[in-house]
Amino acid sequence: MDLMEEWTSFIARRVRQDARIMHEMLHSRDPAQVQKIQSAFFQRAVDEYQQEAARLNAILRNTSHLNVEPDGNPAPEENRKVDAA
Numbered sequence: 193m194d195l196m197e198e199w200t201s202f203i204a205r206r207v208r209q210d211a212r213i214m215h216e217m218l219h220s221r222d223p224a225q226v227q228k229i230q231s232a233f234f235q236r237a238v239d240e241y242q243q244e245a246a247r248l249n250a251i252l253r254n255t256s257h258l259n260v261e262p263d264g265n266p267a268p269e270e271n272r273k274v275d276a277a
Contacts, residue, residue, distance in 0.1 A: 195251050202244045206237070 213233045220226050 195248060195255075198244075198247055198251060202240075202247075206240065209233075209236075 213229060216229050217226050220229065
């Protein structure tokens with residue numbers, strides 16, 4: 193999966209989860225339950241963003257070597273390769 197596919201997929205998952213959480217909060221009658229829902233939501237969001245950052249870093253590490261010359265300089269645009277992964 194490339195960088196943009198991964199990021200788009202992540203955002204789509206987050207939006208779906210955001211909608212579910214809003215639905216849960218709107219249908220909760222107990223303020224303590226709303227607070228519990230919000231707390232779990234924010235903790236999960238932090239965890240998922242950290243995991244996503246790690247996935248994006250791995251994608252960047254795996255593809256960055258494709259566009260570097262043997263001397264470490266960036267490859268000219270016409271010589272750049274795209275990772276098929």
